Amino acid sequence: MSQHLIILPILLPLIAGIILLRTRMGVSHQQRLIGSLATLALVVTGVALVVQASSGEVTYYALGDWRPPFGIVLVLDRLSALMVLLTAVLALGCVVFACAGDDEQGSNFHGLFQLQLMGINGAFLTGDLFNLFVFFEVLLLASYALLMHGGGKGRIQAGLHYVVLNLAGSSLFLIAVGVLYGATGTLNMADMAVRLGELDPERSGLVRAGALLLLVVFGLKAAILPLYFWLPRAYATAPAPVAALFAIMTKVGIYAILRVYHLVFGDHAGNLAAPDQDWIWWLSLATLVVAAIGVLAARDLRLLIAYLVLVSVGTLLAGIGMRTPDATHALLYYMVHTTLVTGGLFLLAELIGLQRGKANTRLVKGRPMHRGNLLAGLFLLGAIAVAGLPPLSGAIGKALILQAANAAQQPWLWPILLLSGLCALIALSRAGSTLFWRSQEGNPSDARIAPCQWFGVTWLLAASPLLVVFAAPLSDYTLATAEQLATPELHIHALLPENGGES
Template sequence: MNHWIIAPVLIPALAGMLLLLEVRERHRLRRITGLLSCAAMLATALFLGDQAWGGEITVYALGNWQAPFGIVLVLDKFSALMLLLTAVLAFPALLYACCGDDRRGANFHALFQFQLMGVNGAFLTGDLFNLFVFFEVLLIASYGLALHGRGPERVKAGLHYVVLNLVGSALFLIALGLIYGTTGTLNMADFAVKAQALTGTDATLLRIAVLMLWVVFGLKAALFPLYFWLPAAYAGATAAVAALFAIMTKVGFYAMVRVYALAFADGPFAGLGQSALWWLALVTLALACIGVLGAKRLGTLVSYLVVMSVGTLVAALAFGQLEALGPALYYLLHSTLICGGLFLLTDLIARGRGEVADDLQIGPAILNGGRLSVLFFAAAIAVVGLPPLSGFVGKVALLRSVPDPAYWVLLLVAGLCGLIALSRAGSTLFWRTTGEGSGLRPARRHLVAVLWLLVLSPLMTVYAEPLLQLTTAVADQLRDPDLYLFAVLGGDA
């Protein structure tokens, strides 16, 4: 049995427990422990990715109890890709926090590790109940991280975030109860098989349960009308936390894709909720355009860019039989990394402006503003989808894969709105200044962390063809659910 599959869950879990035992005042030791854990996760994700790219789906049965009776972790191309994305994002985010933000509250490093444990577990689990468990792990850690640094703004945004997610957790449990009552299983593969044979009342109850799952996953992904918590929560969080949270919405999208590809891409329940997801995604995209244009803070603007990426991705998922999933996954990689980098860059700009922070109003000149303006210009080009960076490649691939006029119009309008908003923000922050700056100069580690994420956009452009081939291969594997079912259930599939 390949025990490496459980490493992305065990590494942050053990690191988090160790950090709780370490003396809080020994900041250097705590930082080294956290960074070593993230480096180990990155190395493990690369190893598992190399294993998954061969096409074999690997199943890890905890306690050697085989599915569907035991808990299983499943490694395929999709989960390996998401593990690697999480590790690539987490290391620079933590490196940025180690410049001083980690001292603004207790147990930051432990919470950061437990958050990664929940995210990685959600990507690997092959069981719906354990998906709920890992959701709760990452959410509980995120509650503490969202409030890290204290302040009335964070408390208010954090309260809304907590209440909405508690409601979502309750709906998730109800949906799981209905699924278990109708199919007698919560193993994803076993559920996908048994759902096809349901008729009558059981089939109706299962439809209700699945629609509730779409609501829950839509809340996690920040889909309309359940996205209103995100801009305040992300803009109010510290920079490193907001950057890590860029992967949070993708966990909801991952859950949608996984469940849809297994049980609802074909058979009697094919396309269940697909039409609703399509229109909700388009509305999310449209409202994100309004939010971007109306943002009064740069952090809020970047938060709405995250919402915009959610609408783009879910609409691509809801179009056809996973036909646009390959380009959507390329866009997912791009949007997660570039938005994470923008959150870090926003904090550097805010530090350089003193008391004005990231408010989009005339203020003092930014200390070291020349370097930051170049980084902001590059990030803006990438995130709105202008050539030659990865956002342009991702959007062109999506437009070719989703030949729907409404989607084309909204995606192009979204890019235009993002361009207008970021152009206005850039001119206000870097050109319309009142005099000498009174803020702080960025530390070298700050710039390294930001460059880590922003430089990936031109790299994704240079290697666009192999990356698109990789994401297309992930989509092809998802379009053949029999591979997953046979790997988990064997002959019982």
């Protein structure tokens, strides 16, 4: 049964999505119940997968019993289990929040939501490059519709840019996959890693070109400079539950870089090892600088949070650029923190905007808010966490990343990362004072906040203090994950026992 557990994160949202899409118009209590229960089941499945992967064993599921390197395989290790659980926890807060009425702004919200979860989970679990492309397309197709859920000029404009850029990225992805297949004769990542060690030197240039094309594609998904410009407007205009779920979308690009460039282009690849490292390191620092400027310039709370997502992208990519187990361990802890906290802030921004009338989330004077003190408290919690201030989880994550830098990297990383945190603190302080101290103009809002909206926000923002309480076990798990990722032989031997492993 444990072997079949690997396919559940794909099957559950696929089946739920098909059931939900049967009713094309309107939102019923039954649709909300199915969507919420399916996402809750994903959380339970994610916990089971993390428990299974914590033994350190790499396991796989061969669809149709076609053994690697042939056929379609899903692979479970510590990293993929962590990402599936993180996605499920984020998605539960988003889907429950949406049940307050955001799902009624357009059709097929819950069905599309489940299909996007299917694509995200498939990208985390797949063991070959072509199916990584397929699952990218599944999650992108669902995200196109979810981004424009409810319509409006801003959403359609941002959605059009998002669609065009991702279509271009998909074309490059397919070309890169074709180049690598032509050079190595395989698409299974473990098998490709083996073949790179035996590659004819005449083909190394072709493989390097394919690897750098993949870096462009994954960089577009992760929103690294100069491929980031689609993110701020797309996230700022998306419906709140969709923007919150999109907090994991950039992490799909981060995950793909970690997986492909550690497994396929690891140290065993010889002169093809780590073609991404120099590019990632310097572009991540540049991304941090641009994101910090965007944070200071933002005059809308949603746009401010979108730039905070970009700050987290630069921070995570700096960890990848350092390419050490300690840096990977640090970025994985920080990834869990930033995904859940920024997701919670997008939901909180929606509650604040609904209370302020025409001012919405713009940083100008607005109406007094119903339950304003509680909203201010949640905003303070999120602001401290996302800015990286003690005693919350953001401080731990950033401290681990700073500690992982070597002597040559510290003069670059330390000032840029700390100054980006200072910029975030200044911008959030300005936003908080405007929203909660200088917003008493006009009649008080009569809008009420639904219990499921409170649940969605507190479910995600409560992650920050919980990540402090459980910092030791999570840090142990992420450190073991980093060590496993740095040892691609474990992955190769599990899928291809004839290459030195045991069946």
